[in-house]
Amino acid sequence: MKTLVVTADATITNGVAAAFPDQNGIDLTSVETVPAAINRLANTRKGGGQFDFVVLEFDLPGLSGLKGVNHLSDLHDRRPFALLMRGGSLELAQRAYRAGANAVISKDLPANEMSHALELARQGQFLCLFTDLVHNPAAISLVQLSERELQILRGLCDGLQNKEIAHAFSIQEVTVKMHMRAVVRKLGAKNRTHAAMIARDLNLV
CATH class of the missing domain: 1.10.10.10 (Winged helix-like DNA-binding domain superfamily/Winged helix DNA-binding domain)
Incomplete structure (x- = not known):
């Protein structure tokens, strides 16, 4: 399973890796910037391959909001795509889904819940999972x-x-x-x- 993690936070990268400990052949690539993610997705597709799953930190500088999500999702051929964010709303999750993300997940989830959420997202299921911190x-x-x-x-x-x-x-x-x-x-x-x-x-x- 080829997974691309787009974040400058090593904790997120480690969390994604820990979410699939029992699966053999996991191939995880991590980049820290949006331009690097664009290049990696474009070059992978040009080479005749593609990632199975993308995990993106929504608060990453230079993303340009859901417009950037839509661009990355297009490069990813609308395959399973998860956004990790702090805060959020159901409306934002719906708009993210239209932009190409099938999952919107709180960065503040405990490790075991994050693992379950990422597994569902990787399967392509529509998922919106926030913590109590969202409602204020x-x-x-x-x-x-x-x-x-x-x-x-x-x-x-x-x-x-x-x-x-x-x-x-x-x-x-x-x-x-x-x-x-x-x-x-x-x-x-x-x-x-x-x-x-x-x-x-x-x-x-």
Whole structure:
């Protein structure tokens, strides 16, 4: 079983390896950056082979949100693909599934539960498994965003630029910029990138 793990966290790589201790012939490859993952998937496919399973840390810098997940999944020919993240929501899991990931799993799971979750994900089953840390209504209530602002925020977290968000919702780019400024202000963020990070921490997307 050829498995690609995309993370800069050795704990995650070791956890994936430990999830399949009784299987012979496991071939685990680990890369620490998104560009390295793209190159490895593209080169493997070009050589006539492919990975059986991809495990990706969703918080990895440079991923560009679900847009990046979709690109990696396409290179992986939509085969079993698991996202590991801290926090999350059912809505995000559904959108991740549409982007090509069949599993969204909390990074905070105990080792034995992580093993079971990864095994199910490797089999291609749709899986959404979070910890109690996900549900934090008190934190979410501190942020009051309009429905349009939430749409803009989701587009931002998917890695879309203002022009792409405007096209997606059939609005003017100047309107997107206006809402984006409001989102950044309401979240107390320094910039749009920081706003996306806060949104994920508060499970707003």
